[in-house]
Amino acid sequence: MSLKLYYWNTPNGHKPVILLEELGVPYEVVPIDIGRGAQFTPDFLRISPNNKIPALEDETTGSPVRLFESGAILTYLADKHRRFLPAEGPQRYRALQWLFWQVGGLGPMAGQTHHFVRYAPEPVPYAIDRYVRETTRLYRVLDGALAHEDWIAGEYSIADIAIYPWVAEHELQRQNLVDFPNLARWFARMQARPAVQRAYARAEELLGALHASFDAEARVCLFRART
Structure with a gap:
């Protein structure tokens, strides 16, 4: 009986690792090298037909549960x-x-x-201008929501866990957290959580520099595009 997380070192991949570390439950990480086409193998497609990570296989229950989509x-x-x-009520939906x-x-x-x-x-x-501007707008939304809250939904939740790995890439998105002081304070609180630190350390331990490889083969596997 096992809990398997099919994973690669991406923002979406980090989300369930953070949650599993917060929960403190045993789990196995199965690396799926998306730069080398592992997401297209028949075994993986049986779990994640959209050929994306992460995916989960839970055999600790009476009937195995197989899920894709990080949310x-x-x-x-x-x-x-x-x-x-x-479990219920307004806070759940918040x-x-x-x-x-x-x-x-x-x-x-x-x-x-x-x-x-x-x-x-x-x-x-x-395209760069459009997407950077829209990302800036979304950061402003977050900053406003965190003006009077420590956590995005009032209490620490999977919403914070889902958002953090994307904000962790803010420099690549051409965002400066100095411009979003409430978001910056939240980001520091997230960074300080031991489970978050363990999740990112585990990624480095598992994959090392592999996630940084990007060549013509990776471009085809990731974008179906040739140059």
Whole structure:
């Protein structure tokens, strides 16, 4: 009986690792090298038909649970262990709205920023400007929500866990946290959490410099694009 997390060193990949470290439950990490096409293997596609990480396989229950999509994985684990997401009532939906905000807004927009700033074969000024500006707007939304709160939904929750790995890449997104003082204070609180530190240390231990490899093969695997 085991709990397996299929993972690579990306913002979405970090989310469930942080939560599992917060929960303190045993789990196994299965690296999926997305720069070498491991996400397209039949075994992985049976768990994650959208060929994306992370994915989860939980065989600690009576009937195995297989999930893809980081938001679904966070919700499942939080509900299963009854931590970091209220079971019912307004506070539950307050946390879930910010989780959905991250998976539907911050992640996709910041991800496009990453692509056009770092990975596009040639600069596309219009795209860079569009996505950096939209990421800035989303940071302002976060900064406003944190003006009178320590945590995004009032209490520490999977919403904070989902948002943090994307804000951790703020420099790549051409964002300066000095411009968002409430967000900066939240970011420092997140950085100081032992579970967050363990999650990032585990990523380095598992993958080392592998996640930094980016060549023609990786470009094809990640973007289906040839140069």
